[in-house]
Amino acid sequence: MISKRAFLHSAAHAGTALLGAGLTGLARAQTTYPSHLVRWVVPYAAGGATDVLSRLICRHLSERLGQSFVVENKPGAGSNIGTQAVINAAPDGHTLLLTSTANAINASFDPALPFDFARDIVPVAGLARIPLVLVVNNDLPVHSVAEFIAYAKANPGKMSIASSGVGTSLHLSAELFKAMAGVQFVHVPYRGSAPGLTDVMSGQIQGMFDNVTSSFELVRAGRLRALGVTTHERSDTLPDVPPISDSLPGYETSSFYGVGAPRDTPREIVDLLNREINAALADTAIKQRLGELGAIPIAGNALEFAAMLATETERWRKVVEMSGQRKE
Structure with missing residues (x-):
């Protein structure tokens, strides 16, 4: 048995703790993302479809989320330099990667990769597939x-x-x-x-x-x-x-592009970006521009894009094995 005074003191203390936790959670929920400029890393040289596609989406995200989304080209090593830069960035949603077929290929083509793409990059959203x-x-x-x-x-x-x-x-x-x-x-x-x-x-x-x-x-x-x-x-x-x-039954390949973020990026940020990117892909002007580029939009949630990445990685593993090609 405890005294009435001790009980009231304990209850008050617990209530204060719960209130504090609630306020902390509320403050966390009210923290706005993005809070500053977002780097959208394209692991290829400037120009071409990757830049056009990235700038279309970045313009939409900048307008919708109130911060600048800026394309940053980091070419080299078959997209691995840009990919590594994003993997090493803070997992706060302010550094994103234009993922592509190269990431799916390199998983099996380059046995000396210094990272595990499937482990180190969080799939955010698909963008487009190009025949x-x-x-x-x-x-x-x-x-x-x-x-x-x-x-x-x-x-x-x-x-x-x-x-x-x-x-x-x-x-x-x-x-x-x-x-x-x-x-x-x-x-x-x-x-x-x-x-x-x-x-x-x-x-x-x-x-x-x-x-x-x-x-x-x-x-x-x-x-x-x-x-x-x-x-x-x-x-x-x-x-x-x-x-x-x-003429060659069973033959099929394509290039694809999407968006990834560093491992441990909060799910709330991933889901927000996914919703906004899907909204961009549904925009009439953007759909028209993608059509002019011969690109087919890839809509869906982050889990669906993750499944697509896994499928593509396995598809290209089989191509690498069949071709007998591998990085020396």
């Missing part, structure tokens, strides 16, 4: 994927295929095609897709797998011939170009 397209020089005597395969078999090792670099989705899409079609060609890596496309147009290189975003205007202008897209569905940007899988 690739097989383009060839206009003088190459082929007008379909089937003719391209027949020509490659008749001329083993005599054709060259460009890519934007070793281990990229463009390179591995070509390697997967080579393995599935049973053909041989020489891989010629470039620093980016633009110089590769230039050499395809000039005839120094016979073909290239490239993102629809950076090649569709050249196809429309008649400077390149498109043979097939890498997705099972046709691209709205190149509606007359059939899927490669029509």
Whole structure:
């Protein structure tokens, strides 16, 4: 038994503690995010679809959340330099990463990675998926994927295929095609897709797998011939170009982009960013611009994007194994 005075003192003390905890929780809930400038790290050089896509979303987030979201380009090492910079940043939502196919590929392509992407980056939201397209020089005597395969078999090792670099989705899409079609060609890596496309147009290189975003205007202008897209569905940007899988059943690749944050970023911040990014993707003007780029929006919550990342990582692991390609 305790005295009435002791009981009242104990109850008062407990009430004060609960009130304090409640006020602390309320203060935490009322803390605004973002509280200062947000760095949106793009692990590629400035220019191209990654910048256009990032700036579209950053402009929307800046307007909606009252702080500047600024694109910061950190290229190098197949996106690993920019990814590492975000992993090392404070997990407070003020440093974000433009995630991409490269992250899914590098998990198996680069055995010496100094980080575990699946563990060290929190998936926030998907942004867009972009089909690739097989383009060839206009003088190459082929007008379909089937003719391209027949020509490659008749001329083993005599054709060259460009890519934007070793281990990229463009390179591995070509390697997967080579393995599935049973053909041989020489891989010629470039620093980016633009110089590769230039050499395809000039005839120094016979073909290239490239993102629809950076090649569709050249196809429309008649400077390149498109043979097939890498997705099972046709691209709205190149509606007359059939899927490669029509001639090579089971073949499918694409590039994708999303947003990630450092591990231990609070769930409340992740969910807020996810809602706002999905709102941006639903915006009429942004949807129209993505369509002009040949990009297909990826909507959904953070858990759905996490599941997609896991699926893509496994898909590209199989491509890496089938192609026999790996970073030395």
